[in-house]
Amino acid sequence: MTKAAEARKQNKDAGFSLVELLIAVVILAIIVIPLMNLFVSSNRINIKSRQTLRATTAAQDIMEGLKAYNIEEIKEQFKDPASGFYVIDSRLIKGGVEVDPSGNPADGLYVFSMKDLTMQGSEYDAKIEVDGRGYMSGSLTHDNGFNDAALADARSIDKKNGTFVEEEKYRQAALASVFKDGDVKSDIENKLRAAGVSDPMLLSEFQKVQDAVHFTNLSTFFENFKREIEIELSVSAEVDENGDPKADMAVTQTYYFTYKLASGTTKTVDTKGDMGSVAGVVDHKGCGSIAKTKDDKINVNLFYYPLYGASDPDLITIKNNSGYDLNLLIAKQRHETTDEHGMPVLSDPEYLPDPQLMAAEQTYKAKIDIQEAHFDTDKFSLKTNLGLNLVGQKYMGGTSIDLPTQFSVTAGTGITMSGLNIFTLDGVRSALGKAGTPGEATELIYDVQVSIYKTGAADNGFPEDMRMVVIGGSTTN
DSSP states (O other): OOHHHHHHHHOTTOOOOHHHHHHHHHHHHHHHHHHHHHHHHHHHHHHHHHHHHHHHHHHHHHHHHHHTSOHHHHHHHHHOGGGOOTTSOGGGBSSOEEEOTTSOGGGTEEEEEEEEEEETTEEEEEEEEEEOGGGSTTOSSOSOOGGGSOOOOGGGSOSSSSEEEOOHHHHHHHHHHHHHSHHHHHHHHHHHHHTTOOHHHHHHHHHHHHHTOOTTSGGGTOSEEEEEEEEEEEEEEEEOTTSOEEEEEEEEEEEEEEEEOTTSOEEEEETTSOOTTOSOOOSSEEEEEEOOOTTSEEEEEEEEOOOTTOSSOEEEEEEEOSOOEEEEEEEEOOOOOBOTTSOBOTTOTTOOOHHHHHHHHHHOOEEEEEEOTTOOGGGOEEEESTTBOTTSOBOTTOOSSSOOTTEEEEETTTEEGGGSOEEEOSSSOOTTSOOOOGGGOOOOOOEEEEEEEETTTGGGTOOGGGEEEEEEEETTO
């Protein structure tokens, strides 16, 4: 045993020697320094991952914002982004939006840049490319020239001006008004009494009768029923930004229900009568003031529920006293109540499963009558889904350029649909619609690529080494 070890053994308070401490420190450094590098690297990776996640979130927000609009609206903002770039959430934009002059609107390519885009406290620059060229005729990218068709897109219409949507409350109020009619009410009560219902139970039994009648079984209760929708257009007192008068739009919707009394006579009740406290009556309902489009037309939009099984076709009359030419959009709606998961509620008495809806659609009829003294076929267009079945199948008997025989359109002094510009409203080109002309082409389908860069990239021409995230897609996926 060495003297130092012997001395330590004898001295209980003795510590390590300097050499031993140095050896321990060196061993500890060999172990700790790599661990510290690991922690630092891990922290860098976490920071980069957070930055990438935020950049990806920003790119997705931009993508979804762009896909919610048609390219005509994007084109308008491409020309003048300073007036408000509303297709992208303005809360994301700190430094504004600029356009790349290399993107030529006439070619269907639009290139935007965003500076100082803010996402969860981090800032980025972004480059957005909207490209509809691949969906035009003659394109080598895609098979179909979707963007050469004259299409209507309900997502982008002005829902406050020039648009009427038949809501469920209107339909239910119309049906309820029949049971408020004095003659009908008395007749039902007398029939209930004759069936042995006591007066104390009369109110509840009467309500059961009313609740049992729906738009899907009207023929079991009424002798006849039909509906008329009248759209009246007139010159407005309001003017647009150019000082031109707008057009006022008002809608009157009338249901006619014919009920057979016990005496054998019939009573027809129309919903333009006294509806008492029932909400939702549609009698000259204002639909706002409509400004002219760039081609001096006004856009008029009607969304309604077909009246299946009616004695007469649904009559849709447009009384155009405004003096403006029309772009009409007339669309059937399908009744469907959905649950919290978005699935149809099968117990809803108004719901028609596909087979029943198919049968109802095959016998449904509608007539559109456009009344205006100055009518010009070359300055009119009708975009409609009348030529399509609401379960997604075409009507039998339709040809490649006309609506099926269930529907008729007349205008002016007896002009029929064969001389009118009628197009299919179904989101993509359909064989039941006329082919679009070059002046009516709508770039509804387009590709989008969103690239997120480190801040400062926009001022440096978006160099590749500053790009963090790129996502791509189209309005169809």
